[in-house]
Amino acid sequence: MTGFRITALAAVVVLVAACTSPLNDGNAVDLNGTGAGALGSVSDPTSIAYFQEAIGDRILFTVDQSTLSDEARAVLDAQAVWLMQNPEYSAVIEGHADEQGTTDYNLALGARRANAVREYLVLRGVAGNRLKVVSYGKERPVEVCSEESCYARNRRAVTVLSGALTG
Template sequence: MKHLALVSALALTLAACGGKDRPAELAAPGDGSAADGATGAGTAGAGDAASAGPGSAADFERSVPATVILFALDSYELSPEARMVLDAQAAWLSRYPDVRITVEGHADERGTREYNLALGDRRANSAKNHLASRGVAPGRMTVISYGKERPVAIGSDEAGYAQNRRAVTVIGG
C-alpha cells in the first residue's frame, strides 16, 4: 500500500536536511509522476504519455477547445463558455468509453484553506455533473479538490486569480 510508505516516514523524526529527502513532487510542471501534484493549465497527466494516438491524453488535448474551465469569484456556476468546452470534452469521451478522467477543482488564494478545499470540490463536481448530463458515465469520472494549493498563476492579481479559479479535466484516474 502506498499509504504505508508515509507511515514509516512519519515514524522518523527527520532532522532538517536538504537534498536527501527533497521530494519527487518538485518534478517539472506537467510531470504526472509527482505524488500528488495537480496538473497545470492545459497539460494533461502523463499517465498515457507514451501513446499520442486516438484516445490518448495528447489526443484529448488536441481535440477539445480546452482542458480547463474558469469560474467567477467564489462561484461554481458554469459559464456558457465552460459549458461549450465541457460539451466538446463529453463528445470526445463518448468516442472512447474506456477512458477514465479526473476532474480537478481549484480555487484562488483569496480564501481560507478549508473553505477553498470545499469550493474546489464544488467546482470539480459542477464540471463532472455537466459531463454526466452529456452522457459521460459518472463511474468513469473521479473528482479531486486542490483548494488553493496548486495555483497555475502565482501573481497576486485579478488576472492570476481568474486563471486559478478553475476545473481541469485530466485523462486518467
C-alpha cells in the same frame, strides 16, 4: 533554607526526531495531472494531448462561484462527446481556487467546482463511474502573481484523463 526536597515527578515526554531519509522532489509535481510521455500526439484524436489541446481540458470560474458559464458549457459539451467516443479513458476532475480565501473554504469550493463539471458531463451522457472528483483548493496554482489575471486562470476545473496509456 537548606537543600532541595523533591516534591513532584512530572510526566515523561517523548520527542520525535527527524526523518533522515532523502526527500524526493516534492509534492508539487505535474500541475496538469498527467505524466509526461503518456500524452501521445496532438495529431492523434484519441490521445490525451489531443484532448488537452484540441478539446480543452479546463474551464474557468468567477470569484467564489461554481456555476458554469456558456463558454465552460461549450468546452464540457466537447469533452463529453470526446469521452463517449473514447470509452477506454476515465477521468479525475480537479477543482481549484485562487489564493483569496482560507484553506478549508477553498477545498470545499474546489469540490463544488469539480462536482459541477462532473454533474454536467454525466448529464451529457458520460458514465458516472468513469468520473472521479478531487479538490486541491488553493494548493496548486498554475499562475503565481497576486492579480486578477492570475487568479482567473487559477479558478479552474481540469479534466485529467487516465487509462489508455498507449493511446
